[in-house]
Amino acid sequence: MPLLECTGLSRAWGAVRAVDGVDIAVEAGEVRAVIGPNGAGKTTLFNLITGAVPKTAGRVVFRGEDVSRLPPHAVARRGIARTFQVTALFPRLTALENVRLGAQAVRPDAMRPLPVGAAAAATTEAARAALARVGLAGLADVAAGVLSHGDQRLLEVAMALVQRPALLILDEPTQGMSVEETQHTVALLGRVLAAEGTAVLLVEHDLQVVFALARRITVLHRGRRIAEGTPAEVRADAAVRDAYLGNLD
Numbered sequence: 469m470p471l472l473e474c475t476g477l478s479r480a481w482g483a484v485r486a487v488d489g490v491d492i493a494v495e496a497g498e499v500r501a502v503i504g505p506n507g508a509g510k511t512t513l514f515n516l517i518t519g520a521v522p523k524t525a526g527r528v529v530f531r532g533e534d535v536s537r538l539p540p541h542a543v544a545r546r547g548i549a550r551t552f553q554v555t556a557l558f559p560r561l562t563a564l565e566n567v568r569l570g571a572q573a574v575r576p577d578a579m580r581p582l583p584v585g586a587a588a589a590a591t592t593e594a595a596r597a598a599l600a601r602v603g604l605a606g607l608a609d610v611a612a613g614v615l616s617h618g619d620q621r622l623l624e625v626a627m628a629l630v631q632r633p634a635l636l637i638l639d640e641p642t643q644g645m646s647v648e649e650t651q652h653t654v655a656l657l658g659r660v661l662a663a664e665g666t667a668v669l670l671v672e673h674d675l676q677v678v679f680a681l682a683r684r685i686t687v688l689h690r691g692r693r694i695a696e697g698t699p700a701e702v703r704a705d706a707a708v709r710d711a712y713l714g715n716l717d
Contacts, residue, residue, distance in 0.1 A: 472530050477490045499667070501682035518543050533546065563626075568594075601664075
């Protein structure tokens with residue numbers, strides 16, 4: 469049984485079908501990319517999976533449980549963590565405090581602004597370990613709002629990883645980065661994901677990032693899945709080339 473299995477996912481706003489009957493399954497430990505042109509429905513698909521947007525139709529099964537009608541916090545508690553297209557941080561809190569909030573989210577005994585006792589020690593230790601995994605240990609006491617854009621994106625990844633998810637959803641993790649920041653982030657994510665063994669769903673416009681990280685790719689166009697396969701298979705698909713990729717030769 470797949471870790472995540474989505475069938476017939478749809479979301480319509482009036483006559484506009486942002487996602488139209490999409491099926492997608494992700495195996496445990498798999499890194500899967502979702503690509504497509506602007507407006508293809510990629511972020512909406514992620515919102516449907518995580519419960520952030522109600523579904524017009526379809527079903528989401530995670531770890532054998534139907535989570536289709538659960539709110540986002542309940543989906544997260546079951547082992548799905550995500551980052552966002554627009555970085556979502558607490559700018560006045562330090563990097564450590566931001567990540568500690570992620571650790572608290574999966575520990576009911578620690579859900580207070582200033583956890584105390586064993587809960588405080590455990591969440592702080594987990595936060596420091598997550599920062600180290602993404603190379604930000606030396607910036608633990610720096611306010612998130614003054615970090616570079618690339619470090620802010622990595623901080624959000626740390627906030628997701630500290631939740632120890634079975635599935636990590638990354639929505640354009642290198643958006644707005646320089647070429648050097650992108651190369652650094654891709655190398656770091658490759659190492660982290662290999663070490664964690666976490667399944668990943670990735671949306672990314674930079675196809676070099678996609679081909680470096682993903683082993684399978686799902687292609688959306690106008691809300692529908694038009695192709696799925698390995699990077700080589702997707703490159704060779706005529707429908708994909710017409711809809712999105714263009715001439716890669």
